[in-house]
Amino acid sequence: MRCSRQWFALCLGLFAASVSAQQAKSAPLPAYHVNAPAGAPNVVIVLLDDVGFGASSTFGGPVQTPVLESLAHEGLRYNSFHTTAICSPTRASLLTGRNAHAVGIGAVENTIDDRPGYSGFHTKDTATIAEILRQHGYNTAAFGKWHQAPDWEVSPSGPFDRWPTGEGFERFYGFLGGETDQYDPSLYDGTTPIMRPPGRNYHLSEDLATRATQWLSLQHSVTPNKPVFMYFAPGATHAPLQAPKEWIDKYRGKFDQGWDKLREETFERQKRLGVIPAGTTLTPRDPRMPAWDSLTPDQKRIASRLMEVYAGFLAHTDAQVGKLIDALKANGQFDNTMFFYIVGDNGASAEGGLLGSANYFGQLQGLPESDASKLARLDKLGAPGTYAHYPAGWAWALDTPFKWTKTVASHLGGTRNAMVVSWPKGITDRGGLRSQFSHVDDVVPTILEAAHIKAPTTVNGIAQKPMDGSSMLYSFADAKAPERHTTQYFEVFGHRAIYHDGWMASAFHSRLPWTGFDYSNKKFEDDQWELYDLRNDFSQGNDLAQREPARLAALKKLFMSEAARNQVLPLQNMVANSSKGIPSIDAGRTRMTFHEGAVGIPETALPKTYNRSWSVTGNVDIGPDARGVIATLGGSGAGWSLYLDAERHPVFTYRLFNLKTVTFRGPAPLQPGQHQLRFDFDYDGGGYAKGAAISLIADGKPVGKDHLPASPPAFYSIDETFDVGIDHGSPAGDYPEGSAPGYAFTGGHINDVTIDLR
Known part of the structure; x- marks a missing residue:
């Protein structure tokens, strides 16, 4: 009696499964876990x-x-x-x-x-x-x-x-x-x-x-x-x-x-x-x-x-x-x-x-x-x-x-x-x-x-x-x-050195370590090299450059070889070439709009508000219990914060390092409903880090005006962020005593916050 095609296929499948099962018994299991070498510390x-x-x-x-x-x-x-x-x-x-x-x-x-x-x-x-x-x-x-x-x-x-x-x-x-x-x-x-x-x-x-x-x-x-x-x-x-x-x-x-x-x-x-x-x-x-x-x-x-x-x-x-x-x-x-x-x-x-x-x-x-x-x-x-x-x-x-x-x-x-x-x-x-x-x-x-x-x-x-x-x-x-x-070579901001077999050649370039930016265009070939025998001179106290010019020349050549091998070259002065060709989130934008929940935006991602006029505008829908941060940038060292206090008064704090802090507070609480709050920064002009007239406007009506003697030429901080609805990091505003870290916005909705360069 012959098997039908269906029976034949079934028999073949059972046979294959049996063979696979036998092979599986001898095959190694997959490595579900990777074990560290025995005794690894x-x-x-x-x-x-x-x-x-x-x-x-x-x-x-x-x-x-x-x-x-x-x-x-x-x-x-x-x-x-x-x-x-x-x-x-x-x-x-x-x-x-x-x-x-x-x-x-x-x-x-x-x-x-x-x-x-x-x-x-x-x-x-x-x-x-x-x-x-x-x-x-x-x-x-x-x-x-x-x-x-x-x-x-x-x-x-x-x-x-x-x-x-x-x-x-x-x-x-x-x-x-x-x-x-x-x-x-x-x-x-x-x-x-x-x-x-x-x-x-x-x-x-x-x-x-x-x-x-x-x-x-x-x-x-x-x-x-x-x-x-x-x-x-x-x-x-x-x-x-x-x-x-x-x-x-x-x-x-x-x-x-x-x-x-x-x-x-x-x-x-x-x-x-x-x-x-x-x-x-x-x-x-x-x-x-x-x-x-x-x-x-x-x-x-x-x-x-x-x-x-x-x-x-x-x-x-x-x-x-x-x-x-x-x-x-x-x-x-x-x-x-x-x-x-x-x-x-x-x-x-x-x-x-x-x-x-x-x-x-x-x-x-x-x-x-x-x-x-x-x-x-x-x-x-x-x-x-x-x-x-x-x-x-x-x-x-x-x-x-x-x-x-x-x-x-x-x-x-x-x-x-x-x-x-x-x-x-x-x-x-x-x-x-x-x-x-x-x-x-x-x-x-x-x-x-x-x-x-x-x-x-x-x-x-x-x-x-x-x-x-x-x-x-x-x-x-x-x-x-x-x-x-x-x-071993060394290089930072053009300062450079090379160590080899107990000797070190050193060249101080131009930037003094207590300054922020180096505006020098000093030529690297004009740097004065020093030479030290670290085997007998632990602290670099005895410069031997004049005594051993041949050794110094060999070490300078070695530095250039190591610099080329390690992507140090070409050497460039610090400021003249900084940020060249580097991406930026803001990409030259002059206006950016953010919404509630935007937290942890780096200062470098925002439109560049330094040395010019700008505004920040917040549109909010508030209830009877509204309070908290609407938008903020920077922190307790320097920065600004737009927020509602515990009584729904609109408040804006601007911190200019330790030079001046200004706080505007609306005379009356905002009523439940839609509101627009705007801060204007009107730059004095005439160069970098100049002063500005500042003002807070609530629903088209002025709340307060003042004048700053100066302004940050480059940044408020290098670690604080721009945030909508909470102050992530140190407080830029003078928030109510006893409030939780960040003074989060509650009792309403932040529709949008826009930063404009003017």
Whole structure:
């Protein structure tokens, strides 16, 4: 009896299924989970901001850092570790293992241009260590400052692939710009702008430490056998200098001797601790920086208090890092955790100007404060609503024993930072000192070697550039091992240097580190090169350029070779070429309209309202209980806010740094219904940063008029945003006491908000 076609097909199908089942028994299961290599350590990188080599007590400085000291006793101190001299490039190099210009981030966001090495974002052929470790079985998280995404990609419109969650971090909680207010930060959870938790005693560094320790505990609870990689970059101690009063007051009177004397005191402590060689030279103060004794008594009072604020800020930050260590120890994870505590992404910052400031962004743009204005705020410095920075002389003192400060990549004061590394399972010489030359791009190769992971040649299908850094693992076991990072270039704002086999050639270009923008067109061939034998001259105290011209010529040639290889060339002056060829969200638009829910719009995305007349108009539909922010830009340092107070009065506050604050308040509450509120800024003209007549108009009727003596020539801030319906970040308005962070709009609807250039 023959089988029908249907029966034949069924029999064939059953046979095939039987064969497949037999094959499945011997076939390997798909890799549902990627396991990290056996014994791979947890990795924590702590990166502080704007901390000089001679700031922490661990390296002879005046600020007590007991957590760093304790970690140094358990691990190793590195006294020849180097950064790039400025924040974004250092972070790019740290996270990728490549030189910053090779990554594409050779400059900070307000000085990027169309040269490949200065684009302001990671290219995809330089994957981060987070992405590499994530693909090898690690859990990854970043807390704090990012500062790696270009301005035109940090809005709610994205794209988000250059945000932390697009660069290998499964969890991100922090902020995107170069700085933020510590009491009311511009926070993001992943890619979503959020308000900080409510409470009167909030501080960002504490919040970040809490979130980080919670994440560590959660990962250990759910997947205890899975290693973690955490990048903890709190943004402290970058300005604004803000810390709890009790921490600041611990240092009251500790800096009345001034920066010249403090530098001498720090130098002696450094020699006693052995963190610098006994024969080190203490380099002199640049004559363009004032001597302490040249200050007036009032200027000394202001300067001393500003330094007290900074010291409290650094000490408070160190305590927060201690919470991470405590959490790792409590979970039994610390012994197999490679913990990098990098004390500064560059040298100490001189951006507070020669005399310091209670609101430094105005001064940085050429709008300085009077001594009387600073004295009036003396006791409030470091508190909410202040935006302080110390004088450049303190930065120089905190970079003892080196020349120069942050942004000066030609000299060690800008590029040499203290670092401590702990790994109980992998370091036996506890409390040791390491002096081999090392660089921030060495951290990634060190992690990969410790975890037994090869540097990938491709990531996500994209061929990768080779690593520029060298693993430091060899130095863990041997303090006298020959150094392996033998050549390194440096460049920021045209300041440049080259290190090779113990020698360094240095060329200071033109930009002074306490100025905002450099208007010089100095030719690079006119720069004076210096030469130092760092094997016998730890601090760059003895220039040998005249004695060894042939060696200097060879090093200058090597710099040009390395610069060409790493996308540093062509060299360009800072201002003349900044922003050339760079995208912008506003794209030259003179009018933009936003709607309720537009939050986290960067200032750079708006029509350029500086040095000209403009208006902002809000159309609202309000009920009897309406209140809250209609639209705002900037924050407590500088900016403006249009809002309704608790009684429905229309209010507009304009903050011009510490020069003037104007608040218009309508005489009567707005009745429920449709209303139009408009603020007019009528520029005086006649150049940059001039004054303006300002007015608030409600439903066509004037509410108030005033005149500003000046205006921001370039920006209100670098981190605050434009928002509709809430104030994301620090408050630009004088909102009712007791209101929740952000003073969100309720009891009505914001139809639209339009910014017009007139």
